[in-house]
Amino acid sequence: MVEPTRRQAIEDVASELFRERGYAGTSIRDIARALAVQGASLYAHVTSKEDVLWAIVDRAATRFEAAATAAEAAADADRPGDPAEALAALVRAHVDVLTSDVDAAGVFVHEWRALAPEHRQAILDRRDAYEARFRRRIEDGIAVGAFAMTDPGIATSTLLSAVNGVAGWYDPNGRLPAARVADHLVELSIRMIANA
Amino acid sequence: MVEPTRRQAIEDVASELFRERGYAGTSIRDIARALAVQGASLYAHVTSKEDVLWAIVDRAATRFEAAATAAEAAADADRPGDPAEALAALVRAHVDVLTSDVDAAGVFVHEWRALAPEHRQAILDRRDAYEARFRRRIEDGIAVGAFAMTDPGIATSTLLSAVNGVAGWYDPNGRLPAARVADHLVELSIRMIANA
């Protein structure tokens, strides 16, 4: 896979480095070195270091949102009124986005704190809205007796933490294909809140 | 709670800042400012910045290990041969350590990457051994039919990610006392891998 634009190549290596060493632990010159270029040369393609972080985080957030929207639409069309099905679709969509670009997703999950205040707040708002989608399905499931009676807030946070853990160990070249990983996570997630 | 020694006060402030902004995102002068002292003054109590991180991480790791040892001993004495009971005790012990010092635990979970190579490797080894305790109980449970048939490695990683998520939202002054949080996490964890 060759990068279409130089800007994209910068964001890709930045994703990798930000994920490995964190935003603050990565210098502009580190990114440049990975591209065999001088640090100052990056500023022909980028306006600031934070701008690179924001681009990565914003894109990842958008991909998570779009995948969740598609998943919910499909689940509601396929088996309307089935909270377990809808939640499973959400989890699968989430894991798919995660595994399709572990670096960017890992940065999204861990490095949003390093964003400038306005960007940081914007991401927090979007993250809240995203989490609310999961919580709504969990609440629905509890209401119809499909899920066990548990604190929906804690269940939602814990479920997403569990799923996001994938970013910590998934290896695109590992033994498990992304689809199998998603299978496992869907299974564990649903069972976590299911009514025994 | 007043710090007994100046060194302890430094580590406590550092835990808070490292957790909020990360190790690389926190300067020696930041820590000193929080203590109303000049940056250089810290070096009377500390040999290096990394030494502070290592002290925090090492202590947290030791507390997790000790709590797990005690929990396993109690569970094995109380109800030997019951994997669900042993795993529940491990999870409860883990959450207890987590909530008793969210800052230090959060640093342990997220900032071990910033350690110097030798320290980093040492923590990785200990973390592997720690995770193996959980995996062993999960494998035992699968063997006796108490837990569902799932990949023990993925189940262990996902379970610990779920539980560690507590470090992201637990508030010592919040509505939920630590014991209730532990109850919820034990419930969710066991159900996640239990045989329905």
Add this chain to the structure above:
DNA sequence: GTACCTAACTAGCGATCGTTAGGTTACCTC
């Protein structure tokens, strides 16, 4: 009163940080 200890200070070192400015090279298009 002298010696020691703890805890802080000021001053500054060399390195690295994000970023700017201005100039050079290679290639594409007309």
Add this chain to the structure above:
DNA sequence: GAGGTAACCTAACGATCGCTAGTTAGGTAC
């Protein structure tokens, strides 16, 4: 072959980084 453009260069700016050195102030012990 002139003009345009994308990509990169060198040099350097002011700020901040982790850390060292040397000193001062106040308390305690002999």
